[in-house]
Amino acid sequence: MAPYEALYGRKYRTPLYWIELIENQIHGVDLVKEAEEKVKVIRNCLKAASNKQKSYADLRRKEIKLEVGDKYRSDPSHVIKPTEVEILPNMTYSEDLVKILAREVKQQRNKSIPLVKVLW
Numbered sequence: 852m853a854p855y856e857a858l859y860g861r862k863y864r865t866p867l868y869w870i871e872l873i874e875n876q877i878h879g880v881d882l883v884k885e886a887e888e889k890v891k892v893i894r895n896c897l898k899a900a901s902n903k904q905k906s907y908a909d910l911r912r913k914e915i916k917l918e919v920g921d922k923y924r925s926d927p928s929h930v931i932k933p934t935e936v937e938i939l940p941n942m943t944y945s946e947d948l949v950k951i952l953a954r955e956v957k958q959q960r961n962k963s964i965p966l967v968k969v970l971w
Contacts, residue, residue: 946971947971948969948970948971949969949970949971950969950970951967951968951969951970952968952969952970953967953968954966954967954968
C-alpha cells in the first residue's frame with residue numbers, strides 16, 4: 852500500500868485527473884456548440900464595453916457643420932515656405948545649430964543629466 856493511500860484511504864490523483872469524467876465525454880458537435888456559445892458571450896461583453904466607451908467619447912465630440920458655399924479664407928501665416936536641404940550621397944543631411952534657448956540640469960538620485968533646448 853502506498854503512503855498516500857494509507858493516510859487518506861484513496862489513490863493519489865494528479866491534477867490531470869481532477870476533471871470530471873463527464874467533461875471528457877464531450878466530442879464533436881457538442882464541443883463546437885459549447886465553444887460558439889462562449890464566443891458569443893465574450894463578443895457581447897466586448898461590444899457592451901465598446902458601446903459604453905463610444906457613448907463617453909460622443910459626449911465630448913463637438914460637431915462641425917459645414918454647408919455648401921462655405922469658403923476658406925486664405926491667410927499668409929498659413930503658408931509654409933520651402934527650405935533648401937542639401938542631401939549627402941548616403942541619403943543624410945546635416946542640421947546646423949541656430950541658437951541655444953535654454954539649459955538646465957535634471958537631478959536624479961545618483962546622477963545629474965544636463966538638458967539643452969536648441970533652435971535648429
